[in-house]
Amino acid sequence: MRDEIVYLDNNATTRVAPEVFGAMRPYLAEAYGNPSSAHTFGREMRRSVEHAREQVAEALGASDANEIIFTSCGTESDNWAIRGVLEERPAMRHIVTTRVEHEAVRNLCARLERSGYEVTWLEVDEEGLLDLESLRAALRPDTALVSCMLANNETGVLFPVEEIGRVVRENSDALFHVDGVQAVGKIPIRLREWEVDLFAVSGHKLHAPKGVGALYVREGGRLAPFLVGGGQERGRRAGTEAVPYVVALGRACELAQESDASPLIRSLRDKLEDAILDSIPCVRLNGARDRARRLPNTANISFENLEGENILARLDAARICVSTGSACNAETHEPSAVLAAMNVPYSVARGSIRFSLGRYNTESEVDYTLSVLPEIINTLAGMSPFEAEQKG
Amino acid sequence: MSFYPGPVQQHFDHPRNVGDVEGADALGEAGSLKCGALLRLTLRIDAAGQTITDARFKALGCGYLIACASVLTETIKELPLARSALLNESAITDWFGGVPPERGHCAELCREALRLALADYHNARQEEWTGEEALICTCFGVSEQSIERAIRTHALRTVKEVTKACNAGAGCGSCRPLIEDILDDHWREMS
Numbered sequence: 394m395r396d397e398i399v400y401l402d403n404n405a406t407t408r409v410a411p412e413v414f415g416a417m418r419p420y421l422a423e424a425y426g427n428p429s430s431a432h433t434f435g436r437e438m439r440r441s442v443e444h445a446r447e448q449v450a451e452a453l454g455a456s457d458a459n460e461i462i463f464t465s466c467g468t469e470s471d472n473w474a475i476r477g478v479l480e481e482r483p484a485m486r487h488i489v490t491t492r493v494e495h496e497a498v499r500n501l502c503a504r505l506e507r508s509g510y511e512v513t514w515l516e517v518d519e520e521g522l523l524d525l526e527s528l529r530a531a532l533r534p535d536t537a538l539v540s541c542m543l544a545n546n547e548t549g550v551l552f553p554v555e556e557i558g559r560v561v562r563e564n565s566d567a568l569f570h571v572d573g574v575q576a577v578g579k580i581p582i583r584l585r586e587w588e589v590d591l592f593a594v595s596g597h598k599l600h601a602p603k604g605v606g607a608l609y610v611r612e613g614g615r616l617a618p619f620l621v622g623g624g625q626e627r628g629r630r631a632g633t634e635a636v637p638y639v640v641a642l643g644r645a646c647e648l649a650q651e652s653d654a655s656p657l658i659r660s661l662r663d664k665l666e667d668a669i670l671d672s673i674p675c676v677r678l679n680g681a682r683d684r685a686r687r688l689p690n691t692a693n694i695s696f697e698n699l700e701g702e703n704i705l706a707r708l709d710a711a712r713i714c715v716s717t718g719s720a721c722n723a724e725t726h727e728p729s730a731v732l733a734a735m736n737v738p739y740s741v742a743r744g745s746i747r748f749s750l751g752r753y754n755t756e757s758e759v760d761y762t763l764s765v766l767p768e769i770i771n772t773l774a775g776m777s778p779f780e781a782e783q784k785g
Numbered sequence: 786m787s788f789y790p791g792p793v794q795q796h797f798d799h800p801r802n803v804g805d806v807e808g809a810d811a812l813g814e815a816g817s818l819k820c821g822a823l824l825r826l827t828l829r830i831d832a833a834g835q836t837i838t839d840a841r842f843k844a845l846g847c848g849y850l851i852a853c854a855s856v857l858t859e860t861i862k863e864l865p866l867a868r869s870a871l872l873n874e875s876a877i878t879d880w881f882g883g884v885p886p887e888r889g890h891c892a893e894l895c896r897e898a899l900r901l902a903l904a905d906y907h908n909a910r911q912e913e914w915t916g917e918e919a920l921i922c923t924c925f926g927v928s929e930q931s932i933e934r935a936i937r938t939h940a941l942r943t944v945k946e947v948t949k950a951c952n953a954g955a956g957c958g959s960c961r962p963l964i965e966d967i968l969d970d971h972w973r974e975m976s
Contacts (some may be wrong), residue, residue, distance in 0.1 A: 700822075706789065706848050710787070776800065776803050777843060778825040
């Protein structure tokens with residue numbers, strides 16, 4: 394039994410980096426001024442907030458720091474982007490999105506659909522990839538917005554937002570919103586070069602604390618304000634800035650830039666994924682087989698005819714943290730909507746486990762995981778009524 | 786802190802009676818459309834003693850289902866058929882001090898698999914039945930003669946006593962009026 398946990402759930406949240414904590418700490422204590430105050434103490438806070446804005450803009454490859462607005466979380470950024478665009482374009486009643494979006498987009502679009510908007514839900518193929526022709530065909534003169542993610546939280550599959558942006562621009566007046574929550578800090582972002590109008594970021598996915606996010610709004614982009622009050626964030630999101638958290642997000646973005654951990658993360662993920670797929674029977678990779686089309690940190694693997702929750706519980710007992718798309722809870726017994734959209738059969742989807750690595754993982758942690766996993770799978774397979782068929 | 790509550794975790798970590806009874810006398814398979822769980826229960830039954838002598842399970846479902854099935858098999862081993870037929874969900878869930886409502890169907894699934902296994906056994910017994918005597922309790926394969934013998938030997942007066950003595954009437958209950966008649970006939974003759 395290990396003392397320390399092995400945290401392979403970095404798509405859920407990440408550890409606050411010591412550098413980030415160090416940067417935010419003074420603002421939780423002695424540096425408590427209000428950035429809107431006229432005195433020097435307040436103006437120092439303003440400078441810190443604006444510095445953070447530049448750090449975020451730099452990480453996103455934005456043209457200007459003023460394109461960054463701080464929010465409380467990724468969900469807020471996604472919700473605001475979508476609602477804000479629709480409010481600005483009341484005559485345009487059509488939205489295009491995909492079946493595999495995070496709930497922050499998917500459930501909001503479903504809600505808008507119930508309230509009278511028309512939503513085109515783009516399908517994905519068995520590897521979770523999008524067909525750009527279907528996107529082109531879906532665009533209409535009254536399409537207000539196209540919303541899609543850059544990286545899928547469950548499978549790590551990447552959507553080609555650069556190409557999608559071009560298709561949207563060339564074929565419609567729609568604005569293009571990208572949920573970038575899972576991508577920032579993991580792959581390069583070049584908003585300056587992409588035809589992206591809005592881009593959502595969440596702090597805690599990249600080693601900042603929970604409680605802070607950002608929304609990129611392309612220069613000149615019109616977006617109805619989220620909170621109306623004082624003039625903070627240039628009148629677009631009133632409310633006193635959460636200075637410690639804003640500073641943390643800025644530093645986290647800078648950290649991702651100055652020390653790119655993705656080569657290490659990629660090599661650990663590849664090792665883990667290869668070993669599981671090679672050595673454990675009845676496994677299946679969920680998502681793009683071409684690793685260039687996936688985040689470097691994510692491996693979503695199904696153990697056929699096993700229950701994901703059982704695997705999670707056994708790994709949990711071994712102090713290894715992962716996720717499953719099929720947790721049994723009060724609200725839903727349904728397996729992941731993302732895997733369902735990919736046409737993954739139920740018997741496969743129910744045994745899906747998401748391993749998502751991060752900058753603090755080590756090779757010995759991957760080796761440890763690989764040392765305990767086969768026995769866990771073997772034991773659970775021995776309990777399954779399908780065991781005979783699996784062997785046969 | 787464990788993933789599941791202590792008693793559930795204990796049975797999930799070390800489930801009892803996993804597997805299939807070889808050459809089982811009874812098989813019950815129950816599935817849930819709600820959560821896609823599947824449970825297979827196999828039993829060995831001592832026909833003379835009308836008792837379950839071995840019970841094993843295989844399950845595809847959450848840790849609660851595995852724990853419930855583990856407790857079920859422990860509970861019904863060495864249990865007379867009549868008593869196992871009357872077993873309800875709480876006999877399982879009480880062992881865990883209750884389960885959350887959303888996991889309640891795990892125990893229901895166990896109860897269903899047991900019911901189907903017992904039905905499977907009774908169906909097989911009925912098919913095998915070649916005796917000359919009238920079969921009164923088809924659930925437990927008890928003949929009229931056996932019931933009369935039990936009444937005579939133990940001076941039984943009620944259907945309940947008959948059920949306790951020879952299992953007749955413990956299953957679906959459809960033969961209870963017949964047992965009532967046998968009791969009436971017997972005591973009328975005696976008087």
